[in-house]
Amino acid sequence: MQRFALIALPYFWLLALFLVPFLIVLKISLSDVALAIPPYTPTLDLSGGWGAFKEFLSGLDFENFEFLTTDDLYWKAYLSSVQIATIATILTLIAAYPIAYGMANAPDHWRPTLMMLVILPFWTSFLIRVYSWVGILSNEGYLNQFLLGIGIISEPLTILNTNTAVYIGIVYTYLPFMILPIYSALERLDGSLLEAAEDLGCSRASAFWLVTIPLSKNGIIAGCFLVFIPTIGEFVIPSLLGGSQTLMIGKVLWEEFFNNRDWPVASAVAVILLLILIIPIVLFQRNEQKQREAEG
Amino acid sequence: MSQTVFAPWNDPQAKPLIQFKNVTKRFGDFVAIDNQSFDIYAREFFALLGPSGCGKTTMMRMLAGFETPTEGTILLAGQDIAPIPPNKRAVNMMFQSYALFPHLSVWENIAFGLKRDKVAKDKIAERVEQMLKLTRLEKFAKRKPHQISGGQRQRVALARSLAKAPKLLLLDEPLGALDAKLRQETQFELMDIQETTGTTFVIVTHDQEEAMTVASRVAVMDHGRIIQADTPANIYEMPNSVYVADFIGEVTIIEGRVTKSGNGYDVAFAEGAPPLHAESDKVFQNGQSCHLAIRPEKVTVSAEPPQDAANAVQGRILDIAYLGNLSTYHVELPSGQIIKAQTANTRRLSRRSFTWEDTVWLSWTATAGVLLEG
Numbered sequence: 001m002q003r004f005a006l007i008a009l010p011y012f013w014l015l016a017l018f019l020v021p022f023l024i025v026l027k028i029s030l031s032d033v034a035l036a037i038p039p040y041t042p043t044l045d046l047s048g049g050w051g052a053f054k055e056f057l058s059g060l061d062f063e064n065f066e067f068l069t070t071d072d073l074y075w076k077a078y079l080s081s082v083q084i085a086t087i088a089t090i091l092t093l094i095a096a097y098p099i100a101y102g103m104a105n106a107p108d109h110w111r112p113t114l115m116m117l118v119i120l121p122f123w124t125s126f127l128i129r130v131y132s133w134v135g136i137l138s139n140e141g142y143l144n145q146f147l148l149g150i151g152i153i154s155e156p157l158t159i160l161n162t163n164t165a166v167y168i169g170i171v172y173t174y175l176p177f178m179i180l181p182i183y184s185a186l187e188r189l190d191g192s193l194l195e196a197a198e199d200l201g202c203s204r205a206s207a208f209w210l211v212t213i214p215l216s217k218n219g220i221i222a223g224c225f226l227v228f229i230p231t232i233g234e235f236v237i238p239s240l241l242g243g244s245q246t247l248m249i250g251k252v253l254w255e256e257f258f259n260n261r262d263w264p265v266a267s268a269v270a271v272i273l274l275l276i277l278i279i280p281i282v283l284f285q286r287n288e289q290k291q292r293e294a295e296g
Numbered sequence: 297m298s299q300t301v302f303a304p305w306n307d308p309q310a311k312p313l314i315q316f317k318n319v320t321k322r323f324g325d326f327v328a329i330d331n332q333s334f335d336i337y338a339r340e341f342f343a344l345l346g347p348s349g350c351g352k353t354t355m356m357r358m359l360a361g362f363e364t365p366t367e368g369t370i371l372l373a374g375q376d377i378a379p380i381p382p383n384k385r386a387v388n389m390m391f392q393s394y395a396l397f398p399h400l401s402v403w404e405n406i407a408f409g410l411k412r413d414k415v416a417k418d419k420i421a422e423r424v425e426q427m428l429k430l431t432r433l434e435k436f437a438k439r440k441p442h443q444i445s446g447g448q449r450q451r452v453a454l455a456r457s458l459a460k461a462p463k464l465l466l467l468d469e470p471l472g473a474l475d476a477k478l479r480q481e482t483q484f485e486l487m488d489i490q491e492t493t494g495t496t497f498v499i500v501t502h503d504q505e506e507a508m509t510v511a512s513r514v515a516v517m518d519h520g521r522i523i524q525a526d527t528p529a530n531i532y533e534m535p536n537s538v539y540v541a542d543f544i545g546e547v548t549i550i551e552g553r554v555t556k557s558g559n560g561y562d563v564a565f566a567e568g569a570p571p572l573h574a575e576s577d578k579v580f581q582n583g584q585s586c587h588l589a590i591r592p593e594k595v596t597v598s599a600e601p602p603q604d605a606a607n608a609v610q611g612r613i614l615d616i617a618y619l620g621n622l623s624t625y626h627v628e629l630p631s632g633q634i635i636k637a638q639t640a641n642t643r644r645l646s647r648r649s650f651t652w653e654d655t656v657w658l659s660w661t662a663t664a665g666v667l668l669e670g
């Protein structure tokens with residue numbers, strides 16, 4: 001009984017916070033747009049009994065999903081989101097690994113401080129932090145002023161409102177999600193393994209490739225998923241830092257909801273996005289599972 | 297015996313393979329190795345023996361290149377090894393913690409060093425098979441280290457360090473996790489390898505018997521110092537200090553004062569008791585305090601007073617430790633001194649001649665005891 005209660009709680013949360021909202025979104029995606037509040041039809045009226053429910057069901061169809069295939073904006077947006085997320089994940093990994101490595105090799109008494117510095121940005125609003133990049137990257141921004149000042153460039157670089165700015169924003173925002181799992185893998189790495197590798201004839205560099213990298217693989221994979229999954233649906237960063245040519249599904253979703261007020265199509269976009277995300281999420285879970293088995 | 301005895305340490309012409317010259321290693325204020333100078337010769341099987349924390353692993357790590365001496369130099373074949381990184385030394389080490397690569401299979405762990413040397417693929421396979429066979433791990437070649445037992449892991453570590461057939465092999469407690477039988481077999485295996493390959497071994501062990509069995513010389517350490525480094529027989533028969541005598545094997549230590557007498561000394565150890573006699577080359581002043589160390593197997597137990605023994609004392613049996621093939625009697629003299637005596641159990645236990653509380657005579661020869669300063 002106690003066991004049941006223990007399991008029931010997380011399942012209840014899963015049900016309440018994930019499955020129910022998903023079903024609502026799914027239902028909206030099968031509805032038709034209407035000039036009403038809420039802006040779709042049919043709406044479920046449970047007081048009407050069985051007949052009303054049947055009528056409600058017959059009002060649902062896959063029109064919106066069909067619509068998504070007719071306009072190439074949508075699949076291009078999905079594709080471009082995946083592409084941006086992939087590149088951004090790789091860039092984040094490149095930026096995060098040396099940081100995590102440095103942290104793991106720092107003297108013991110430094111580590112809590114370094115850890116706090118990594119987490120520190122979370123203490124201010126995400127929106128403000130992304131917005132402040134506008135001030136840094138714009139044509140008159142600090143970066144251009146600085147580069148002009150030291151004479152590396154003679155004309156300001158256009159970074160803001162390009163994909164470059166989006167990448168900068170994503171790397172900046174998601175860096176801690178990459179650093180922390182890699183750090184935790186590297187921190188557990190037994191130093192004598194590197195000594196053993198050297199003893200057997202490895203140089204420092206090859207010991208790094210043959211021992212450190214493989215043994216932090218799970219951290220790398222976890223970090224990549226933690227960055228990749230939320231980045232695909234990212235909306236704030238592309239809309240604040242990206243330009244008109246930055247095509248991301250999060251932005252499309254937002255426009256459907258708030259500019260077009262087409263909730264059914266927006267919901268269909270969201271449902272497809274979720275289906276796309278299920279693949280990496282499942283892979284991520286499998287990786288975690290495998291890691292637990294290897295340790296346990 | 298026509299065979300010449302292997303004892304390069306007695307040969308002033310012999311060139312040592314390893315020379316420690318006034319080597320001190322400090323960790324902060326802590327002195328782990330205290331100004332040590334000694335030599336290890338090629339083809340030796342040099343065993344380091346000592347209590348936990350006395351600096352055995354530190355010694356090994358300096359040889360392997362993971363620690364540099366705070367002071368002094370270590371020479372390998374006449375060359376200062378301080379500037380040579382671990383991967384460039386013809387030295388392999390078996391780690392006390394094994395340090396097996398968890399992401400690689402047993403096979404790949406053993407092949408690791410060979411692959412780094414760019415050995416041909418079939419040569420690697422051949423060598424790894426050989427090592428697997430030697431350590432009886434053929435069945436586990438495909439497993440990962442976390443899928444095998446502690447003893448099997450230890451054997452993988454051993455196989456991995458042997459695989460490259462290095463000039464100098466450092467084994468940090470290589471056999472501790474093995475059962476007695478397998479341990480003995482592996483010991484002989486190691487000695488075999490040593491004889492066929494001519495590898496020089498430095499081995500750390502907590503097991504005296506193991507050190508005695510395999511080593512050409514045993515170094516007994518304490519607090520970062522080698523107290524005595526000598527052949528197993530000399531360490532056992534002629535310890536240079538109470539510490540060594542006490543550390544190796546069983547021993548009775550009797551405190552007393554010496555008086556010159558004949559070929560040796562008389563040791564007065566208790567009021568009213570007749571002095572004990574021991575021969576010794578060492579020079580003592582009359583009245584100097586000393587320790588007399590007597591190995592229990594050199595003491596004879598008898599019911600009747602023994603005839604013309606150099607030393608004979610009477611006492612009461614306090615305790616009997618049954619060891620299977622041997623029994624150790626703890627006999628208390630009237631002065632309160634306890635002496636250990638060991639006899640072979642040639643008869644069945646039920647027919648043992650002595651039992652608790654019996655009064656017996658203990659006797660030993662003048663050369664049985666070792667006189668030590670103290």
Ligand SMILES: Nc1ncnc2c1ncn2[C@@H]1O[C@H](COP(=O)(O)OP(=O)(O)OP(=O)(O)O)[C@@H](O)[C@H]1O
Binds near residue numbers: 347348349350355
């Ligand atoms: N990196 C280090 N920093 C500080 N002290 C150390 C370090 N390495 C070893 N020591 C200390 O040096 C001493 C000798 O250590 P060492 O590992 O050589 O002992 P050992 O003889 O191998 O012991 P054991 O038989 O338990 O393995 C110990 O007291 C240990 O605490």
Ligand SMILES: [Mg+2]
Binds near residue numbers: 352353354392468
């Ligand atoms: Mg040790």
